[in-house]
Amino acid sequence: MAAEQRIILGIDPGTNLLGYGVILVDKRSVHYVDMGVLDMRKEKDHFLKLNRIFEGVGEIMDRYAPDDMAIEAPFFGKNVQSMLKLGRAQGAAIAAAIHRQIPVFEYAPRKVKMAITGRGDASKEQVKLLMEKTLHQSFDAKFLDASDALAIAMCHFYQLTSPLTDTSSSRNWKSFVEAHPGRVKEGIDAEKK
Numbered sequence: 001m002a003a004e005q006r007i008i009l010g011i012d013p014g015t016n017l018l019g020y021g022v023i024l025v026d027k028r029s030v031h032y033v034d035m036g037v038l039d040m041r042k043e044k045d046h047f048l049k050l051n052r053i054f055e056g057v058g059e060i061m062d063r064y065a066p067d068d069m070a071i072e073a074p075f076f077g078k079n080v081q082s083m084l085k086l087g088r089a090q091g092a093a094i095a096a097a098i099h100r101q102i103p104v105f106e107y108a109p110r111k112v113k114m115a116i117t118g119r120g121d122a123s124k125e126q127v128k129l130l131m132e133k134t135l136h137q138s139f140d141a142k143f144l145d146a147s148d149a150l151a152i153a154m155c156h157f158y159q160l161t162s163p164l165t166d167t168s169s170s171r172n173w174k175s176f177v178e179a180h181p182g183r184v185k186e187g188i189d190a191e192k193k
Contacts (some may be wrong), residue, residue, distance in 0.1 A: 006160070007033070009066035009102075010153030011057065012145045013074075013089040015049050016041045019145030020057070022064050023135075023153045030157060032135040033064065035146040046085065053092035061100050069097040070156035072148070073106045107155050112148075115155040127151045 005026045012019035017040070022033040038056040040049045061069070071094065074087045097104045110120035116130050128147040132139055134154065139147050 006068065006157075007064055007066045008153040008156050009060065009064065009069045010149040010151065010156070011069060011071040011090075011093050012148040012152060013053075013072060013086060013093055014145065015046065015053075015085045015089045017145045018053055018056070018089060018093070019143070019147070019149035020060055021146055021148075021150030021153050022060070022066065023150065023157065025157050025160075028161060030135065030154065032137050032150070035139070035143065035150055037143060037145050046088075050088055050092045053089055054096050057093045057096040058099065061096060061102060066102055068103050068105060068156060069093075070105045070107060070152045072112065072152050073108050075109050105156050105159070107152055107159075112152050112155040115158050116151045124148060 008023050010021040018038040021035040024031045024033050040052055043049050071090060074083055074090060094104050113122040113127060114120045117126050124144040128139055128144055131147045131150050
């Protein structure tokens with residue numbers, strides 16, 4: 001990590017409940033800052049929910065000035081309408097970050113669960129329990145979306161501090177190819193054999 005201190009905002013997107021979690025990392029320790037949910041269950045208009053996400057996440061960013069935003073990627077599900085709504089919620093949160101020039105990092109749900117619990121199929125309750133132990137806090141069970149958001153922020157912290165991860169080259173394939181031209185050529189040559 002480049003900076004001595006870094007504030008990471010984690011977002012667990014949703015159109016009814018959006019969880020957020022904020023951590024402060026310094027060197028190799030992590031400190032709990034805040035967590036909560038944006039509750040939009042009473043709002044019936046989907047587009048107004050998206051505006052509330054954009055404004056609400058923006059207010060959180062203005063309050064804590066995060067260095068990075070880590071967000072959960074939409075996952076494949078059977079209900080296409082639910083996936084579409086989740087993707088829109090994610091997009092509204094990402095737009096709030098881009099508007100403030102905050103870098104965005106996306107993590108698959110399995111990757112987050114694996115980073116926190118060691119199991120990709122862990123339950124929300126298991127994630128909450130491990131976050132409580134890691135951050136030395138006690139969280140209300142009604143805030144499972146918020147503890148998931150903290151887990152997403154922690155997953156990003158682990159990515160930043162892992163000696164096996166080079167976040168500067170893992171953002172996209174073009175960066176990876178430029179940083180590792182020999183690895184790409186080796187892979188192409190191996191396929192030809």
